[in-house]
Amino acid sequence: MTFKTVTIHPEIDQANWERLLPASNVRVGPSPKMSDYRQGKRHLFIGPKRGQLFHLCASLDPRYICCSTHVVSHISNCPFECTYCFLQNYLTDTTLSVVADTRAIIEEIREKTSEQPWRLFRIGTWELGDSIGVNPLNEMAARLVMEFASLDNCILKLRTKSDQVTPLLDVDHGGRCVVSWTVNPQEVIKREEIGTAPLGKRIGAMEQVARAGYPIGLHFDPMIFFKGWQRAYEKLVEAIFNRINPKSVIWISIGSLRFNPEMKKKIENNYPNTKITSAELVLGDDNKLRYPRPLREGMYRFLLERLRDAGADECFTYLCMERPNVWQNVFGRAPRSIGHLDYLIANSVHNRFPQIAPAPPQKELYLSLEY
Amino acid sequence: MDQLPHPSKEISIVETEALDLNLGFSLKLRELGLWKTEHLFSSLETSGILEPILVAYEQDSSGPALLIDGFKRLMWARDRGISHLSAMDTSLSPRELLLFLLQKHGNELTSCALIALFLDFVAERGFDSHLILNEIMPALGLQGHAKLLEKYRRVATLPVKVLTLCHKKDFSLKRCINLTHQPRQLLERLIELEGKLSLSASLFQELCDAISDILKREGLSVEEFFQRKEIIEILEAGQDRATTTRLFRSYIRKLRNPLLTSYQRELQKIHKTYFSSAPFHVKWDETLENRRIEISSTVTDIEELRNLSKAISSEKTKKGVKELLSRF
Numbered sequence: 161m162t163f164k165t166v167t168i169h170p171e172i173d174q175a176n177w178e179r180l181l182p183a184s185n186v187r188v189g190p191s192p193k194m195s196d197y198r199q200g201k202r203h204l205f206i207g208p209k210r211g212q213l214f215h216l217c218a219s220l221d222p223r224y225i226c227c228s229t230h231v232v233s234h235i236s237n238c239p240f241e242c243t244y245c246f247l248q249n250y251l252t253d254t255t256l257s258v259v260a261d262t263r264a265i266i267e268e269i270r271e272k273t274s275e276q277p278w279r280l281f282r283i284g285t286w287e288l289g290d291s292i293g294v295n296p297l298n299e300m301a302a303r304l305v306m307e308f309a310s311l312d313n314c315i316l317k318l319r320t321k322s323d324q325v326t327p328l329l330d331v332d333h334g335g336r337c338v339v340s341w342t343v344n345p346q347e348v349i350k351r352e353e354i355g356t357a358p359l360g361k362r363i364g365a366m367e368q369v370a371r372a373g374y375p376i377g378l379h380f381d382p383m384i385f386f387k388g389w390q391r392a393y394e395k396l397v398e399a400i401f402n403r404i405n406p407k408s409v410i411w412i413s414i415g416s417l418r419f420n421p422e423m424k425k426k427i428e429n430n431y432p433n434t435k436i437t438s439a440e441l442v443l444g445d446d447n448k449l450r451y452p453r454p455l456r457e458g459m460y461r462f463l464l465e466r467l468r469d470a471g472a473d474e475c476f477t478y479l480c481m482e483r484p485n486v487w488q489n490v491f492g493r494a495p496r497s498i499g500h501l502d503y504l505i506a507n508s509v510h511n512r513f514p515q516i517a518p519a520p521p522q523k524e525l526y527l528s529l530e531y
Numbered sequence: 532m533d534q535l536p537h538p539s540k541e542i543s544i545v546e547t548e549a550l551d552l553n554l555g556f557s558l559k560l561r562e563l564g565l566w567k568t569e570h571l572f573s574s575l576e577t578s579g580i581l582e583p584i585l586v587a588y589e590q591d592s593s594g595p596a597l598l599i600d601g602f603k604r605l606m607w608a609r610d611r612g613i614s615h616l617s618a619m620d621t622s623l624s625p626r627e628l629l630l631f632l633l634q635k636h637g638n639e640l641t642s643c644a645l646i647a648l649f650l651d652f653v654a655e656r657g658f659d660s661h662l663i664l665n666e667i668m669p670a671l672g673l674q675g676h677a678k679l680l681e682k683y684r685r686v687a688t689l690p691v692k693v694l695t696l697c698h699k700k701d702f703s704l705k706r707c708i709n710l711t712h713q714p715r716q717l718l719e720r721l722i723e724l725e726g727k728l729s730l731s732a733s734l735f736q737e738l739c740d741a742i743s744d745i746l747k748r749e750g751l752s753v754e755e756f757f758q759r760k761e762i763i764e765i766l767e768a769g770q771d772r773a774t775t776t777r778l779f780r781s782y783i784r785k786l787r788n789p790l791l792t793s794y795q796r797e798l799q800k801i802h803k804t805y806f807s808s809a810p811f812h813v814k815w816d817e818t819l820e821n822r823r824i825e826i827s828s829t830v831t832d833i834e835e836l837r838n839l840s841k842a843i844s845s846e847k848t849k850k851g852v853k854e855l856l857s858r859f
């Protein structure tokens with residue numbers, strides 16, 4: 161994908177970016193502040209850091225069990241067009257923007273995470289867009305990866321639907337970065353994840369980063385219900401684990417389609433051919449529409465069994481934004497709280513990837529976390 | 532709003548059949564069945580046409596006179612085969628013309644649907660959008676935003692029968708906009724059912740939303756959908772409107788939410804088995820999301836309280852609650 165325009169804010173040292181950007185159509189100035197969601201994806205703005213970027217994932221809702229990931233929201237908008245993407249109802253300035261000042265971002269993270277040195281912070285960069293979806297986002301990500309190597313109690317979580325991993329491959333990551341993929345069957349990718357890399361390419365990119373020593377994260381989220389979904393998800397799991405060793409997968413999350421009711425019409429306008437909004441959906445306490453619980457549970461259980469069949473049961477697997485009763489019905493057990501899940505993840509990282517978390521996590525401290 | 536200049540006093544005779552009715556908003560209202568001629572015609576029958584109609588000639592044009600005011604009088608004259616009428620020529624600027632139209636029809640615009648029709652009508656006739664945004668919309672109590680005008684104009688594209696319903700039931704702009712996203716054929720088909728169903732604004736919207744989702748999900752056409760045996764049976768059973776509406780609605784709900792409906796049925800069965808004669812109410816979360824049973828009751832004396840507490844702690848209640856919870 162190429163950008164129609166690239167704008168660099170005057171405060172940014174252009175020389176730092178010149179190598180990464182196409183020579184033509186780069187200009188210096190303020191953000192073009194696009195308002196159209198799709199148009200904005202074609203205009204890149206590289207700007208300075210303004211305000212705080214590090215915070216808890218905004219989806220966190222104490223009525224659900226969340227994985228309490230932290231995020232750095234230095235990317236806004238995304239080159240791709242997933243039909244279910246919440247950004248279409250969220251952004252006001254739709255210019256694909258990225259904060260250039262990696263050092264300042266790291267300093268903010270260092271300052272905040274040093275207050276809880278006992279805690280393992282998982283920090284994502286995908287809150288408002290794909291972490292590495294397009295050049296120069298992937299180059300920018302590579303800089304973050306290098307800087308993260310110096311943050312002892314943090315893991316950088318890159319999350320993507322692309323195959324743009326080349327800049328990451330030669331970076332000295334010190335094992336502190338997880339490269340994760342959102343995965344879906346190819347038919348879902350084709351219909352609902354427009355512009356993203358096909359499944360085969362995503363798996364190819366996984367192999368490359370695994371060879372470069374990165375732990376891999378897998379997100380079967382959002383699972384989409386359609387006729388023939390079982391066979392499709394079965395094939396998906398097989399396709400991944402035929403080529404990826406479960407030992408290099410640090411965690412797997414599972415979730416299903418969810419969106420705010422106000423988004424229904426937006427989605428239908430933007431993507432008239434999608435059928436995702438016509439599925440049977442119920443409104444949860446977090447004001448999100450989801451498939452009815454029995455259906456979701458059935459889908460999760462099915463996927464979990466396929467993961468077991470593929471030998472991936474050693475990977476820490478959790479549900480995204482579900483209630484304890486759903487956990488109970490799917491896994492036969494449920495974390496007691498958000499802090500408890502945070503602990504379970506940290507403990508699994510410690511056991512399986514001790515180079516990232518050499519000391520065992522202190523359960524009481526995690527359980528005392530308040531959300 | 533500014534005072535309108537008086538038309539010139541020049542009176543001429545115009546041919547009734549040759550007039551250009553392009554500015555006849557009443558014609559639009561008539562399409563909607565909102566403009567009734569009977570009453571007015573009867574007053575014309577008794578006293579005849581007292582005032583000349585108002586016409587304008589476009590500058591530098593040899594075209595026919597444009598009818599500005601007097602549409603009803605003209606219709607009456609045409610009905611009676613009157614070939615000529617006296618007319619007063621105006622020399623109004625486009626802005627004055629627009630304000631004139633507003634003054635003439637402003638009071639009639641009592642619903643979002645009619646406002647939409649009027650705004651679309653003037654925009655369609657090429658009046659400057661600045662005038663519409665800055666003078667007409669504020670005069671109608673609206674903010675003069677291009678996007679809002681666009682929304683109203685979209686509403687005006689709804690089929691006439693749907694617009695009539697929107698007007699009659701006083702649908703909000705949001706509701707009207709929502710209907711513009713629905714398949715036209717579906718809207719028209721549902722309107723045809725007005726005689727059989729009591730269609731409130733919210734029910735009309737609910738049915739449209741649900742049926743268009745079902746069509747999409749199942750890849751059906753509107754016609755195929757309405758050919759379903761169950762639908763025909765409900766609509767042709769000859770029941771009263773309220774019963775037909777209830778049955779139709781619950782059938783559509785079942786189709787839209789098959790899983791939830793079947794779970795509800797199961798839960799209700801459990802309820803019937805264990806709690807049909809219980810001295811308390813048992814409720815569960817109908818979305819099936821929350822694993823929670825609510826038990827409530829009212830007591831008026833201690834004896835009732837005793838009975839209630841006995842019933843609540845009975846084995847039957849425990850079993851019933853356990854059964855219900857097992858579905859969550």
Ligand code: SF4
Pocket residue numbers: 237238239240241242244245246247288289290321
């Ligand atoms: S990849 Fe993520 S951020 Fe990008 S369009 Fe898809 S859902 Fe939205």
